[in-house]
Amino acid sequence: MSVYSSTKHALKVMTKGLRAELLQQKPGIKITLLNPGLVNTPLAATWMEKDKVSFPHYIEPEHVAQAVLYIISTPQFVDVTELKVQNSAEYVR
Numbered sequence: 001m002s003v004y005s006s007t008k009h010a011l012k013v014m015t016k017g018l019r020a021e022l023l024q025q026k027p028g029i030k031i032t033l034l035n036p037g038l039v040n041t042p043l044a045a046t047w048m049e050k051d052k053v054s055f056p057h058y059i060e061p062e063h064v065a066q067a068v069l070y071i072i073s074t075p076q077f078v079d080v081t082e083l084k085v086q087n088s089a090e091y092v093r
Contacts, residue, residue: 008035012082019081030079032071036064037086057089 012033019031038044038058067085074080 015082028076030071032080033082034064034067034071035082035084036067037084037090039064057087059085059087 015031015033022029022031036059040058040060044058064085067083071080071083
């Protein structure tokens with residue numbers, strides 16, 4: 001789990017740097033870091049089965065797709081820099 005957490009943080013830092021570079025080189029390109037919580041996918045099912053975790057609070061891939069649609073539908077002057085999407089019950093863990 002520590003490697004997973006480290007890579008998520010690395011992506012956050014890389015995204016921030018990429019956004020700063022592109023702002024100078026290609027204004028108008030927007031970069032968003034989308035952080036989904038537990039999504040009902042085969043990967044999540046394998047992880048839960050392997051670690052014997054019973055955690056039914058997940059979101060569907062369609063919910064992540066809706067978040068992407070939201071991000072790309074914002075006006076040109078609105079920059080969604082980071083968005084966390086997860087089941088509200090995931091906080092209770």
